[in-house]
Amino acid sequence: MRSLAGLAAIVAAASVYLYLLSTHLPPGPKQLQAASEGEDDGVEEYRLKFPSDLDELRQLAEMLKFYKREHHGYVLLLYCSAYLYKQSFAIPGSSFLNLLAGAIFGPWEGLMLACLLTTSGSTFCFLLSSAFGKQHVVKLFPQKVALLQKKCEENRSSLFFFLLFLRFFPMTPNWFLNITCPVLNIPMPIFFFSVFIGLIPYNFICVRTGTLLSEISSMDDIFSWGTLAQLLAIAVMALVPGALIKQYSKSHLKVDGLDSNGSGPSLTQQDRKRQ
Template sequence: MRSLVGLAAIVAAASVYLYLLSTHLPPGPKHVQSDSAGEEVQEFRLKFPSDLDELRELAEMLKFYKTEHHGYVLLLFCSAYLYKQSFAIPGSSFLNMLAGAIFGPWEGLVLACLLTTSGSTFCFLLSSAFGKQHVVQFFPEKVALLQRKVEENRSSLFFFLLFLRFFPMTPNWFLNITCPVLNIPMPIFFFSVLIGLIPYNFICVRTGSILSKISSLDDIFSWGTLAQLLAIALMALVPGALIKRYSKTHLKVDGMDSNGQAEIKQDRKRR
């Protein structure tokens, strides 16, 4: 019970901090909405984007602030990213695209990689301090499957974790909260996240950088845009192909599907 209270207190404190940070932006652009009575001018409200339209709208506003308040926008973005990653909240792909749209492809990629690794490490530490017993209680079969696979690949543990990051048979957030239960050393966890998520971050950041420059559907299907997206996909596939080739001879990942449930189903049939 104490662990849940402690975790709730941390989540509450982080939520208050992020709320105060997002509500103290300097005066910015107005958002115009049309209704039956005419046009109504409203202040733009910050929120996590849930689709591409919201993403582009948020990116345009933050780029406006960035010209005069670069440090504040950077702090706000880093805080929001770490909040999502630390508490295993889905939606990192939108934030990665937002990084590309606001900060550009290279600065955005560096930011995304550092924040993904830092946030995942915070999630690892929170799980280690407050949630070990709860992870096992709520996901006993998945934890048992991962435990078996970790023991089978103990001699190549780093590459096994890289494989799981490149080919997400288990969601990244679940790996973050489960690794403390599996007694994964912190350095191995840290560098497996840093290196293993580079292709994913690269795709999202570059896509966000491209989408921020698109003003119509015709731009999406232009030869230049399609060529850039194809190049991004090819560059991201190369590391994954190398890891997959290595896994065939050095790793034991048979029995795991995209949800990590294949081996569990087989065990039930045997019983």
């Protein structure tokens, strides 16, 4: 109970910080102009929330780009805080934030941010699980933890490449790997670099897609040579690293028994009830 209370306190403090940060927006250009003219009506109010679909993502991207013109530091702090919040507490939805990085910061700054924040957030999740949740992870997912532990032991000599394989081919969700690795006694350096390198293709795809979504305003834009070239680059980035890791796994890794449909090792009825 003490561990759960400590984790709850950290989540509560982070939630309060993120709430205060997102509700105390600096005045945007339109708000400043309206205030200087003495007009209170028509001044647009902005409310921030995590996007749940592409329409909300577009609206949020436009609003943050609007703020970024005069408050780049604030937008950067807000984005980093929201990303770390999701990653640290294993909350699904980081793909939308990767898309948002491309839409707001562009392809290269967005990719750098996504890679750094993914790795940092996953490391925080690893540390939180190690400090507060190891026993609870084992109780909630005994079958999945046992299978992953067996596979880690079988691939102990090539542990880094085994973890890369799991990141390239998400046979078990990334958030589950983050909270389970402390239970599996994965060394921190191996975990850190496997996340950083293993998620580069995924981050690249999401960020480039977000950049394209922010640039496309009509169907004609989709079929332009520039857009098609970017889509080809995304496809290559997605396929080539995965093909290399898969080829390596055939001769060096033991991955038999892992589900290949992306849902991870199957859950027993007992596991489902505990969830």
